[in-house]
Structures are given as structure tokens and as C-alpha cells.
Amino acid sequence: MEDYDYLFKIVLIGNAGVGKTCLVRRFTQGLFPPGQGATIGVDFMIKTVEIKGVKVKLQIWDTAGQERFRSITQSYYRSANALILTYDITCEDSFRCLPEWLREIEQYANNQVVTILVGNKIDLAEKREVHRQRAEEFAEAQSMLYLETSAKESDNVEKLFLDLACVLIREAKQNTLDNNESAPMPGEDPSLPPLLGSWMLS
Amino acid sequence: MAADNLPSEFDVIILGTGLTESVIAAACSRVGLRVLHLDRRNYYAGNWASFTFNGLLSWIEEYKAQQQTPSTTSEQGWNDQIEDEEEVVFLSSVDSSISNLEVFSYASDKSEDDELLNSPVVGSLPKAAEEMNGCHKEAQDLGSSSACTQGDGDPHNLEVKNQDSCLSEESKKTDQQPIRSPEQAVEVKKKITYAMLLKEGRRFNIDLMSKLLYSRGLLVDLLIKSNVSRYAEFKNISCILTCHNGKVEQVPCSRADVFGSKQLTVVEKRMLMKFLTFCLDFEQHQEEFKDFTEIPFLEFLKCKNLTENLQHFILHSIAMVSQDSPTINGLKATQHFLRCLGRYGNTPFLFPLYGLGEIPQCFCRMCAVFGGIYCLRHSVQCLVVDKESGKCKAVIDTHGQRISCSHFVVEDSYIRDDQRMQTTYKKISRAVVITDRSILPSQSDHQISLVTVPPLEPSSPAVRMVELSSFSMTCMPGTYLVHLTCSSSGSAHEDLAPVVSRLFHVPSSCTEESIQGSEENEKPVVLWAMYFNMRDTSGFENSSYNLPSNVHVCTGPDDSLGSDYSINLAELVFHQLLPDEEFCPPAPNPEDIIYDGDQGEGAIFEGDSQKEEAVIEGEDGSQAHKQHGATCSSEPAESTDSIGHEILTEYDIQSPPLGNSP
Numbered sequence A: 001m002e003d004y005d006y007l008f009k010i011v012l013i014g015n016a017g018v019g020k021t022c023l024v025r026r027f028t029q030g031l032f033p034p035g036q037g038a039t040i041g042v043d044f045m046i047k048t049v050e051i052k053g054v055k056v057k058l059q060i061w062d063t064a065g066q067e068r069f070r071s072i073t074q075s076y077y078r079s080a081n082a083l084i085l086t087y088d089i090t091c092e093d094s095f096r097c098l099p100e101w102l103r104e105i106e107q108y109a110n111n112q113v114v115t116i117l118v119g120n121k122i123d124l125a126e127k128r129e130v131h132r133q134r135a136e137e138f139a140e141a142q143s144m145l146y147l148e149t150s151a152k153e154s155d156n157v158e159k160l161f162l163d164l165a166c167v168l169i170r171e172a173k174q175n176t177l178d179n180n181e182s183a184p185m186p187g188e189d190p191s192l193p194p195l196l197g198s199w200m201l202s
Numbered sequence B: 001m002a003a004d005n006l007p008s009e010f011d012v013i014i015l016g017t018g019l020t021e022s023v024i025a026a027a028c029s030r031v032g033l034r035v036l037h038l039d040r041r042n043y044y045a046g047n048w049a050s051f052t053f054n055g056l057l058s059w060i061e062e063y064k065a066q067q068q069t070p071s072t073t074s075e076q077g078w079n080d081q082i083e084d085e086e087e088v089v090f091l092s093s094v095d096s097s098i099s100n101l102e103v104f105s106y107a108s109d110k111s112e113d114d115e116l117l118n119s120p121v122v123g124s125l126p127k128a129a130e131e132m133n134g135c136h137k138e139a140q141d142l143g144s145s146s147a148c149t150q151g152d153g154d155p156h157n158l159e160v161k162n163q164d165s166c167l168s169e170e171s172k173k174t175d176q177q178p179i180r181s182p183e184q185a186v187e188v189k190k191k192i193t194y195a196m197l198l199k200e201g202r203r204f205n206i207d208l209m210s211k212l213l214y215s216r217g218l219l220v221d222l223l224i225k226s227n228v229s230r231y232a233e234f235k236n237i238s239c240i241l242t243c244h245n246g247k248v249e250q251v252p253c254s255r256a257d258v259f260g261s262k263q264l265t266v267v268e269k270r271m272l273m274k275f276l277t278f279c280l281d282f283e284q285h286q287e288e289f290k291d292f293t294e295i296p297f298l299e300f301l302k303c304k305n306l307t308e309n310l311q312h313f314i315l316h317s318i319a320m321v322s323q324d325s326p327t328i329n330g331l332k333a334t335q336h337f338l339r340c341l342g343r344y345g346n347t348p349f350l351f352p353l354y355g356l357g358e359i360p361q362c363f364c365r366m367c368a369v370f371g372g373i374y375c376l377r378h379s380v381q382c383l384v385v386d387k388e389s390g391k392c393k394a395v396i397d398t399h400g401q402r403i404s405c406s407h408f409v410v411e412d413s414y415i416r417d418d419q420r421m422q423t424t425y426k427k428i429s430r431a432v433v434i435t436d437r438s439i440l441p442s443q444s445d446h447q448i449s450l451v452t453v454p455p456l457e458p459s460s461p462a463v464r465m466v467e468l469s470s471f472s473m474t475c476m477p478g479t480y481l482v483h484l485t486c487s488s489s490g491s492a493h494e495d496l497a498p499v500v501s502r503l504f505h506v507p508s509s510c511t512e513e514s515i516q517g518s519e520e521n522e523k524p525v526v527l528w529a530m531y532f533n534m535r536d537t538s539g540f541e542n543s544s545y546n547l548p549s550n551v552h553v554c555t556g557p558d559d560s561l562g563s564d565y566s567i568n569l570a571e572l573v574f575h576q577l578l579p580d581e582e583f584c585p586p587a588p589n590p591e592d593i594i595y596d597g598d599q600g601e602g603a604i605f606e607g608d609s610q611k612e613e614a615v616i617e618g619e620d621g622s623q624a625h626k627q628h629g630a631t632c633s634s635e636p637a638e639s640t641d642s643i644g645h646e647i648l649t650e651y652d653i654q655s656p657p658l659g660n661s662p
């Protein structure tokens, strides 16, 4: 009945107001919500995409507003395959907070998590406070991918998620290869979540 | 981060993020109440929290700092916000629920760094300190084994004490004679050093409270019913062990175990099966036990002609009750255990990956998803009470902001002693031990074991122990994380250290540590250990506090293995707030609400009224639950009665995971 080849959990983080919820809704529902107002009662959104004949189901998790007072639960980060770390290019402060977010990622996310830095709201070019080059350098130094988007104008939103899906597929294939070739590399993480041996209760 | 202000009005303000408070938060938010959920700490879950190794060291430091400097709270910013017809009730700004904390580090450290010089750190006993001094000499003489020093000011070496036990003179002396660590002479297998524990610290998730989930307990039922289970993953406890005749033995509990057991005779196997079958529906066989209901369970077991072996297994490992608890309790506990078998694997228990501390966070996430507002590092100074009605109408937070509310829910440790009717508590004794191998040598390393340790002496407490491997995501590969818990009769160290030294090799002297292959070394070696007591307020009721009627105090955690106490309390408080609302109805499944957007980008939501209905905008949260209720399929009904029989007749039939799988 399940019609996909891969399932990935993608988690969004970043300061409040940078456009995380808008990015998710733009991608999954194709709309830019007019009002503020978070979506009550929606936990994560699902979208299945097809890349070169491979069906990938993306489960995209939003913060549920807990970032507003810096109170995201650690459990939010667990077993994420990818993190979208978002800032607002028109808000220097949201960029300056990135190291703090990276510390949290390092503490609680899986070692192998793919992280992409996203500068959102490029439709507001005239209000830009963070230069593209600066962000690119920062991302590179932290070995993150980098992309600039506009949830409002739907710029690069599709690309953001599809690129991520591609990277995740590549990694997943690599992992199965590695696993088949028995012995893990030295320094490899042998304690990855044993997903098959654990119980999801629902 | 913007210095955002909190809204100034809520239906419920909840202070503390332990399990009970978090379940109440989720339940209230779920049915549309506006919830503000605060915690004074910078982490979730209070005394249910789990920490990375480094996080735990900070927690220990904080405890130590609090013991040394009595808090100087400046309560300000409230006077001008109080009207004539109001009065204030202050809350406590210090948490005194933890006591007798002691830390011992035995992991060797070859670090060049003097700061990291290391262990073992001596306990509070002067005798031990003398031994240590002797040990130093030996270490110097031999020049081969790792040094035993007590570094000063180094967090991992610290020994934390509360006022009633103080560092002995001898061990202070040790303090002043640090000896540099020479290289370890012999190294058989890869040794875990202290530096490795620190470096791999984030792989640890060390719970302050240790509990398991009964697979048919209230918590599992609630997780499934509410869909909060989607935020966590679980492993089943793979084996149940007991300390019997000085050995660690496997407890046969399922039919397969019983028949496969090597330590039981054929006669015993029959006896045990007969007895367990009786327990499954013991209510139907009044004649068998009616004369015993109030007589100790052990007497009943003896009367049933069960062998000493079997009595031990049933009393300590299956019923897990004390020798003198009445037969009726023993039978109920045995029945519960048996009914939990086979739902998720061959033991009755589950454990959350990443530790128990995940569970309160999962409920908090559910609360937030339904609009609850979260703020850690934020507390309440005082309650504003209306003199006439005697009710709490607002609080003043630690930033001096007045926030009104109709109900206030608070964890016990925030309550001042002068609001209590009684100030004596029960306590829980806890030990956390990091070891280098499993207690059962033959085990594969994917295991989680529950070990019951009957009282070592008639006067000592029964101890329960949970050993976690790295597959539980609570410790680094190559180590095991062991939790010991009992209800206190003395300090945690007094209660539990004898069990630790019985079951593990505690490197009390350096020479001993270097002997390889001795019998002592067959036991897991303790790398690091921590002991502490936690206040157990589970005996208190709301009438135990002198507080307004719309202030609800959350007590616990209690000392039992499961979490039924906390879940029952959460439901009770919820129904005091909202007598007519459903407790944690299922949250909608996102997959029922959201669709695959094959249509590509565009305003596909417009005109699709069905889907629009399912995604509910935040302006009017109070409507949310009504609409959602309809979109959710509820739990498939299951007859509990038939389950137990299934286990015993066809033990290997697994009941499928509940809920509609996606």
C-alpha cells in the first residue's frame, strides 16, 4: 500500500519570524499564507516527490512555535535525516543567532544529519542586511549547503526540498553499500538508531 | 532572539515540565485551552530529565553551587501590580528535591593535562580514604597502575555533599597530594578513559528518574491514544534478570522461557505454568486465595508448594512486591505483568530510545502543536490571590510581568515549606553507574535488562536495576549505563553502594585494578558512578497544601517501576479543570490532513473545502479539537481478557502494534 522508496524526516529550525512555516506551506500546499497565525494542530507535513523515477516521501517538521522563547525540545531533533537552518536575509539578528542553533544541532541531532542553511525573503532585496557572500562563507566553514529562497515568490522553494531529497537519497544508497560491505569504517558511527529493531507505537 | 513578551492572559499556567505537568499541558491545549508552560531550568522534564554526560556534570555543578550559596532571591516588581483586594503567595525559588549527591570517577585518564588527572575519587567514609592513601603509595611504588588522585575543582572529580555528610579530613588530605598518572602498564581491551566519556558525552542520555513502560500500562495506552507516540521510538526490554543465590540469573516469564529454562526442573516448570495460568484470571478462582488476601504474598506462595526458586522469581521479579505485601497485591501485580507480556516482544516492558526524559518532551510538543506557549528559564515569583474568592487570578513571573490565568498547575518543588501541611517526605535512592560491559557476560550487546535485586540483608531495601546498552541511545558504544533505584531507607549511597559492589567491580584500589583475569574482573568495572536522593512526594494530596483551590500541585515521580501514578494524577487534575472534556483525544494524523501535492505549486487549497477544513488556522484555537475529532479514527478496540490466554497458549503470537499504521 505504501507507495514510496524512501522516507526522510526533515526538520526546520531558526529564529521565529524568518519564514520557516511559510517555506513548508509553500512547498507542501503551494500557498503563501496571508495572515500570521501558526497552523494549529498540524504536526508535520507530508509531500511525496519523484526524482529520476525514485519516489521519496518527505516528512517535514515545523517547530510548533517553541523557538520563540528558545525552548525547542531535544526530542524534536532526534532521528531527523536533514535540518533546514533558516535565517531572514533582511534581519542581521537572525543570522547572528546561527552559531547558537549550530550548537544545539551538535548536541542533539544525529551525527550524520544533512544540514542546509537557507536565507529566506529574497523578494525583499532592498532590505537585505546579510550579504550573500558572507552567508556562503559561513555555510562553507560549517560544511553546510546554502540556498537563498523566497517563500512569498516561491523562489527556490521547490529546489530546496528537491536538492535535499537528492542528497538524502545519495547518502542512503551510500549507507546501504557501506552496510553490505560489513565492517564499518573506523570512526563510523556504529550506534545509529537501530530503526528496524525499535518499536514505533503507532 | 527578540525579547518577546509573553501574552498577558492564559486559561492555564503550568509551572514545571515533568511528566505529570507535561501531560496536563498537552491535554489542556488539545481541547482548546490557552496554555502557558514554564520551567525555571534551561532543560525540559525537571526530575524526569535526561542529560548528556557533560550536561549531567553541569547539573551536578549547579547542585553543588546551590548547596554552597543559599539563594538570595530579590523578589521585586510585584508590589505595584497588586490591588487592595489581592494578596500574594510566594513560590520557592530553590529546588530542594535532590539531596545527598555523591560522584565517583574511576575511569583512568592518560591525559597529559593536569586538570584532567583522575580518580578514583573517594567516598565519604574515612576508611575508604585511608585505603586511598595506601593506594597512592602503592601506585608510586609500583609505578605501573593508574594513579589515584582526587583532583580539586575538576568537575568530574568532584564529590558533592549536602550539609549532613561532610568530607572527611583524610580525603581532604588526598586532595592535596595529587599524583601524576603514569601510563597504564597492561592493556587488554580498549579501555574507556575519562576523556573518552567527555568526548563522547553527547551520546549519553542519563535519566534522573529510571522507569520502564509497562506495555499495557497507562502511559503506553495514553501515548497511543493521543498519538503522542509518534514523537518517540521504543525498544523492548530484552531480558529480566534477578540476583539469586549470589548469581545473576534469567527469570523465566513467558511460556517459551519457562519451557526453555535450564535452571528449572520439569516439575518446577509445570508448577510455574500452573501458577501463572491461575494468576492470569485469579479473580475467577476465589476459593484458591480468599483466605489469604491480607496475608503476605510469600506465605501464599509457600502454601502453593512452590519451590524456593519459584517463590523468588514470582515474588521479586514478576510481582516485584515486598515480602510482606498482601497476597491480593501480589496477585494483581503478577496478573498485570502477565497481561503485558507479548504485546511488544517477550517481556512486559518498553524503554524509550534516548531515555525516559524524551517522554515529557513529547507531550510538550503535542501541547505546542495545539498552540501552547513554551518558555524555559522562566519562572513565577508569586501568585496573585483574590482575597474574597480565595482564588488565584494571576501570577507575577520572574521578569515582573503580571499574567492572568484561571488555573495554575505547579510541580511540588516550586512550593514553599510554609504552604505545606507536612514537611516530612519519603525519598527515592538513585544510583547511576557507567560500566564497561554487561552484567550478563553471554549477552549480545543489543540488550536492555531489568535486574531485580532482593534485599541483601533483611533490613535493606529491594533494589531494581536497569542496564542499558548503547543501542538504547543512552550511552556511548563500549559502555553500559546502569540505573539503580529503591525507596530510601538511608542515603542513596548507603542504600545502593552495597549492591553496586556486589554486582560490579568497583576499583577501590589501584593494584586491584591492574590484576587481569581475576574473578573480580569478570564483573563489569565501574567507570563512573553517581548517587543521589530524590524527594518522593507521591504520598501528598492537594489537601496537603495550603493553597488556593484553583492551584493544582503535581507530586511525584514515585518510586514504582511504571508511571501509572503520574498519568493517573494528570488525568485527575485535568478533570478538575475540565470535568466534561475528553482526556487527550487522538491528535489528527498529519497524513490524513495533508495530501501529496502532485498538482504542483498553486493555490490548490482554495476551493478544496474538505482539505481546508482539516487544516485549522490558529486564530481560534478553541475550535480546533471539535473539528479534529471527526477526522481521526479511534483506537481499535481490543479485548484485554483474551490477551493473557494468548500468551500462555501461543506465546509467540505478537499482538500487532496498535493504531492505524500509515
Ligand SMILES: Cc1cc2nc3c(=O)[nH]c(=O)nc-3n(C[C@H](O)[C@H](O)[C@H](O)COP(=O)(O)OP(=O)(O)OC[C@H]3O[C@@H](n4cnc5c(N)ncnc54)[C@H](O)[C@@H]3O)c2cc1C
Pocket (backbone or CB within 6 Å): A196, A197, A198, A199, A200, B344, B345, B346, B652, B654, B655, B656, B657
Ligand atoms: C506487525 C508486527 C510488527 C512488529 N514490529 C516490530 C518492531 O518494530 N520491532 C521489533 O523489535 N519487533 C517487532 N515485532 C515483533 C517481532 O516479530 C518479534 O519480536 C521478534 O522479531 C521475534 O521474531 P520471530 O522470528 O519469533 O518472529 P517471526 O516469525 O519472524 O515474525 C512473526 C510475525 O511478525 C511479523 N513481523 C516480524 N517482525 C516484524 C516487523 N519488524 N514489522 C512488521 N512485522 C513483523 C512477521 O511477518 C510474522 O508475521 C513485530 C511484530 C509484528 C507482528
Ligand SMILES: Nc1nc2c(ncn2[C@@H]2O[C@H](COP(=O)(O)OP(=O)(O)O)[C@@H](O)[C@H]2O)c(=O)[nH]1
Pocket (backbone or CB within 6 Å): A014, A015, A016, A017, A018, A019, A020, A021, A022, A023, A033, A034, A036, A120, A121, A122, A123, A124, A149, A150, A151, A152, A153
Ligand atoms: N516578504 C517575505 N515575507 C515572508 C517570506 N517568508 C515568510 N515571510 C513573512 O515572515 C513572517 C514570518 O513567517 P513564518 O513562516 O511564520 O516564520 P516562522 O516563525 O519562521 O515560522 C510572516 O509575516 C510571513 O508572511 C518571504 O519569503 N518573503
Ligand SMILES: [Mg+2]
Pocket (backbone or CB within 6 Å): A020, A021, A022, A038, A062, A063, A064, A065
Ligand atoms: Mg512558524
